[in-house]
Amino acid sequence: MIMQADLESRPIVVAVDHSDSARDAAAWAAGIAADWLAPLHLLHVVAGDLQDPPEPLPSWLVELGEDAERVGARPVTIEVVPGDVVATAAARGVGARILVLGSYGEGASGGMLAGSVALGVVERVGCPVAVVRGSAPRLAPPRAGPVVVGVDGSGAGEAALSFAADLAVAVGARLVAIHIWSDVEVGP
Numbered sequence: 001m002i003m004q005a006d007l008e009s010r011p012i013v014v015a016v017d018h019s020d021s022a023r024d025a026a027a028w029a030a031g032i033a034a035d036w037l038a039p040l041h042l043l044h045v046v047a048g049d050l051q052d053p054p055e056p057l058p059s060w061l062v063e064l065g066e067d068a069e070r071v072g073a074r075p076v077t078i079e080v081v082p083g084d085v086v087a088t089a090a091a092r093g094v095g096a097r098i099l100v101l102g103s104y105g106e107g108a109s110g111g112m113l114a115g116s117v118a119l120g121v122v123e124r125v126g127c128p129v130a131v132v133r134g135s136a137p138r139l140a141p142p143r144a145g146p147v148v149v150g151v152d153g154s155g156a157g158e159a160a161l162s163f164a165a166d167l168a169v170a171v172g173a174r175l176v177a178i179h180i181w182s183d184v185e186v187g188p
Contacts, residue, residue: 021102
């Protein structure tokens with residue numbers, strides 16, 4: 001069982017790139033970090049081999065950190081690492097209170113509700129994940145929810161429901177629990 005003090009010291013990790021969707025996710029995560037008095041960790045994964053993090057950090061990444069501090073997130077850390085985005089984000093999620101990402105990154109293509117990175121991370125990570133769908137250009141992402149959680153009656157589903165309820169209370173949002181099943185048999 002996780003003690004409340006242990007949970008409160010765990011960071012909110014947000015995976016970011018230079019996309020509008022990532023900016024919305026970072027803004028949403030910063031608000032949650034400020035509400036929960038939790039550390040905020042901005043993670044930017046660069047594909048390929050990166051010997052040293054860029055110096056200075058890209059201006060858009062510094063701006064995300066400054067924006068987070070303006071809404072009260074403290075402390076805010078920034079990390080730039082090489083690697084596979086899905087694997088690295090999933091690995092950083094291990095010790096996170098919640099892992100936050102935008103629904104689409106820089107290589108977005110329309111037609112789906114979430115991009116390949118968001119879907120890949122959701123499949124691999126063992127902590128709560130928030131995929132922030134974003135908002136209209138130049139508007140802050142929605143904070144009033146709803147918070148949507150999938151439930152299946154399992155222990156993990158119960159934990160997800162409990163976390164989602166805490167999140168909904170923290171942001172003053174409606175909680176929507178979804179249970180999906182199929183009566184159609186698939187197979188040979």
